[in-house]
Amino acid sequence: MPPLAWLPAASLFALPVADTRSPLSHVTLRWDERLAIDAVLAADFPVVRITSGAIEVDAGIEAMVGMGFEPNENLRFDMETVDGTFGFPFGLRAGPWSARFEVAHTSAHFADGVWNDGEVPPESEGYSREWARLLGARKLGPARVYVGGRALIHDQRDLPPWAVQGGGEVEAPWKLAPFGAVDVQLAGENDWEPELAAQVGVRAQVVRGRRLRVALAGRYGPEDTGKLQGGHEAWLGLTFGLDGTGALDPPGG
Numbered sequence: 001m002p003p004l005a006w007l008p009a010a011s012l013f014a015l016p017v018a019d020t021r022s023p024l025s026h027v028t029l030r031w032d033e034r035l036a037i038d039a040v041l042a043a044d045f046p047v048v049r050i051t052s053g054a055i056e057v058d059a060g061i062e063a064m065v066g067m068g069f070e071p072n073e074n075l076r077f078d079m080e081t082v083d084g085t086f087g088f089p090f091g092l093r094a095g096p097w098s099a100r101f102e103v104a105h106t107s108a109h110f111a112d113g114v115w116n117d118g119e120v121p122p123e124s125e126g127y128s129r130e131w132a133r134l135l136g137a138r139k140l141g142p143a144r145v146y147v148g149g150r151a152l153i154h155d156q157r158d159l160p161p162w163a164v165q166g167g168g169e170v171e172a173p174w175k176l177a178p179f180g181a182v183d184v185q186l187a188g189e190n191d192w193e194p195e196l197a198a199q200v201g202v203r204a205q206v207v208r209g210r211r212l213r214v215a216l217a218g219r220y221g222p223e224d225t226g227k228l229q230g231g232h233e234a235w236l237g238l239t240f241g242l243d244g245t246g247a248l249d250p251p252g253g
Contacts, residue, residue, distance in 0.1 A: 005049045009209030012058050012091035013100035013137065014246030015044060016146060016167055017213060018183035018197045020225055023064040023085065024244075028217060030237030037069040037077060044089070044244050058091045062102065066225065067111070083108040083225060091246075096139040098246075103132045103153075108225075129155040135165065143170040152189075160188030175205040179215075187224060195221035199239065206242075213241040 015022040023042035030036050042064035049058040068081040087104025108127040135148035145168040152161040164186050171179035179202070185195040201215025217239040223231045 003051045005051070006047070008046050008049045008058065009207075010244040011044055011046045011060060011089065011100070011246045012049070012056055012093040013089075013098045013135065014144070015100075015244065016135075016181065016183050017169065017179075017215075017241065017243055018167060018181035018199050018217075019165070019185075020197055020219060021085075023062045024241055026213070026239050026241030028237045028239040030217070030235040032233070032235040035071060036235075038066065039069070040064055040066045046091070054094055056091075056093045060089055060091075062087045062089050062104065079111040081108060082111050097137070098139075099134070099136045101132070101134045103130070105130050127156070129153075133165075142172055143168060150187075155189075163187035163189070171203060177203055179203050179213075185221075187222070190222035190224060193222050195219070195224075201239075203243070205245075209245055211243050211245055213239070213243055215239050215241075 015024055017024065023044050024040070025042045026038075026040050028038045030038065042062070044060070044062045046058045046060035048060075049056060063086040064084070066081075066083040067079055068083075069077040070080050071077050083106065085104055085106045087102050089100055089102040092099045106127075106129050130153040131150055132153055133148060133150040135146050137144050137146035145166075147164075147166040149165065150163040152159060155161075165184070167181065167183035169179065169181040171177055178200075180198075180200045182196075182198045184197075186192045187195070197217070197219040199213075199215040199217045201213060203211045203213050205211050215238070216236070218236045220234045221232070223233045
């Protein structure tokens with residue numbers, strides 16, 4: 001029987017740090033027309049890993065809650081949105097190759113900051129969807145490139161289901177190292193308008209499988225992470241995150 005390990009340190013597939021939908025805990029101070037704060041509490045939690053020769057597979061659970069805060073005229077930060085996701089990811093790694101398939105549910109809601117302002121957006125009905133995503137990646141020395149796609153299984157508004165995604169990351173193999181990451185997505189629900197996101201900063205290894213991240217971040221394109229679906233984003237900011245290194249670790253980690 002292939003060796004089986006319970007509760008490994010990190011998932012086999014390292015989540016793209018520039019993707020604003022990745023279940024990675026972070027706080028981002030961002031500026032567009034005014035200062036705002038995005039706070040995400042997330043867990044990407046591998047439960048079991050099976051190894052057979054050079055091939056490893058794992059399965060686990062993921063969950064995240066994203067909260068958006070914006071200041072009012074009194075410089076008090078009101079919570080505007082609450083977006084939640086939970087899902088079931090499955091990973092695979094074979095040498096420099098890795099992949100991740102996940103099935104997940106996302107729902108989002110306006111918070112008290114919107115209701116108290118008395119300016120409720122015209123479409124204030126619930127936001128709920130189930131989706132599946134497949135990403136494949138390859139390590140190339142200190143870099144990693146990935147590509148994949150997403151399909152909506154169910155959406156309340158019957159939007160076009162398909163989306164594609166690609167990106168890359170580069171990072172030196174040191175405990176304290178500079179890194180760069182870029183993510184590009186195009187979705188039928190947004191008429192295939194590109195969504196661009198990037199980060200440049202420093203990562204510091206805390207324990208095996210976990211790194212702290214401080215980076216300059218930016219995003220441009222349609223917003224479709226939650227309740228503000230249909231809007232457009234163009235912001236720069238500073239993000240502080242906690243990441244699982246996953247496939248960035250050597251095999252057997």
